[in-house]
Amino acid sequence: MSVKFDRKSAMRATLTQEKKSVDERFARADAVLTSHPSGLASSPITTPERTFSAESSAAQGRLIVSAKLECTHENPLNARCIYDPDVVKELAASIATRGQMVPASAVAHPSIQGHYLLIDGHYRKKAAAAAGLQTMDLVVRQSEGEIELYRLSWLLNEERSAQSPLDNAFAWRKLLDKGLVQNEGKIAELLGISAATVNKTLALLNLPTAALDKMRERPAKFGVFTGYELTLAAKKIEESALLDLVNKIIAEDLSSREVSAIRAKIESGSTRKRKETSRQYKVQNNGQHIGSLKEWDSGKVALEVILINPKDRAALVAELKARFCIMK
Template identity: 30%
Template sequence: MATSFKKRALSPAKMQEVEAVTAAMPFSGEKALFSAQQAVSSAACAVEEKQKFVPGQTFDANAGVPHGGASTDYQVGHIYDVALSAIQSNPLNPRFVYTDTAIDLMAKSLKANGQRVSATAYLDENIAVVLIEGETRLRGARAAGLQTLRVEIKKRPSTDQALYEEARAANVERKEQTPLDDALRWKELLTKKVYPNQRALGQALGYSDEIVSRTVSLASLSSRNISVIAEYPDLLSLKMLVAIREYAELMGDDDALKLILEIAAKGLSSREVVARRMAAQKLPTKRPRSSREAVSYKGATGEIKAFEKNGRLELSLKGLSAESVQELTIALHTLLA
């Protein structure tokens, strides 16, 4: 069960230390460190609802009339004032990165205007309230020192895919989903086999193989560069992010960080970033287009990268035991023979 916490400022040095540790941790729910947008969508903070909310009351979602008193007998289709300590984050939250700016904006909105949009959640087998969507409001409520969050109880999604897709659809509707969020979460979903491969993920969400591949490739950006990029909403288009990622692969993280700050300061376009990379690379043409797919074997994870134009295929795996390396090597030799 999630616990309440008080927001405290971190020094830049401490922030780097936390980022380095977090980059190696499993990412779900409260462990997500960054934010994909500097400003939480003003639409999500400003959407008006017909009914006024008073802390301590529960609401009938159909009638919109408050029942007196608090309730722990949650029913699907009703809205409740739920203690923050009783709420768990969505384990497949489509939003992956959260900036302090975004959380502070939400906290100020909740303090000044109250919660105008209910979060949505389902009940798990332990009768815990698990968010479907509403993580920004949850974090904002904690930062604001509030005790409760207004939550509509919905039917529990039948599968992990259904849970992710319902939450993501809500974010897309509010224009809160970014390619950076998608890249980091899709990589996890593919690794955990929530979707068997990139094509299945793309078909479920309505994206082409190329878009999925380009998006997933963004997950190779360093946590430091991701945290900086997230502070600049104008940098969060797929074209710009891919251009930055390609530049980082060529020039390294430090040079990429300098370029990111220059892009933000000067308003460089993605075309200018590509031109900067090509000038550094001294190549007159674009690099061969590649597709990537996450793979796992004997507990190790990695990816297969295929280059369409020159017929090159690369396989990389990390975390294999010596025995597994030998076994896989023999299998590949047999296959190639």
């Protein structure tokens, strides 16, 4: 027997577990970046770096600063686009009690002296503001350009708490629109994922705006395969029915397999030709059954009779020709 917890209980349990391992997971992600100080595309550099701070072993070799929130700008190519307000509240309470345990990653702002661009840490910035703090701790890295700004954001999120496919769809569309990648294949190559995953993810943006807005409320409910099944279903049903399906996925926590079964049923119903039932009338001549007259709701009418007498047959044919203005 399965027990369903309410949303707040489930969120609280998730955050509790998250807090237990947050330092470890941040350090693991940071360690990856430490081995690639010039960007993920380059080979690791073994030359010792100058140490600005020894606050944590993972942060060695990079400058840690306490920056004003107003001087800390969001990453324009952040991998995460959707933020859960409940998570912000929980994290704000934690920061207000314990302080900011892990610095956020940032680079110097390319056009504003003394300001910074976050690579990640947007949840922490929102939580710090909600907690009434004026500053946040940043690990300042060397900037490697726009595309690297996105890739580092994506990597850090993947190491800790991955963004949803809907986040990815919005972010990848931005990369394409800005010309930072030429096509879907380049996104797959950049991130080391399959081209099929990129294609299915971007297909989410073909859904109606109302459906996307509803999905933004609970993005974790819509994995790549569930989302793709929705895009297929959307081609066969009206928007209102699609919204009903989105709500059903959220309310009943449907798996991608269950959504696939619903979509297959929708497609089967839309492609199956409805069988028409005819109304039949017996045709008699002198008390003998000589044929039938059939009609359908579609408008089709069929007359089939057998007339042995040539004169009777000729008379009927002539009458039908006259009735329907049939010329030789």
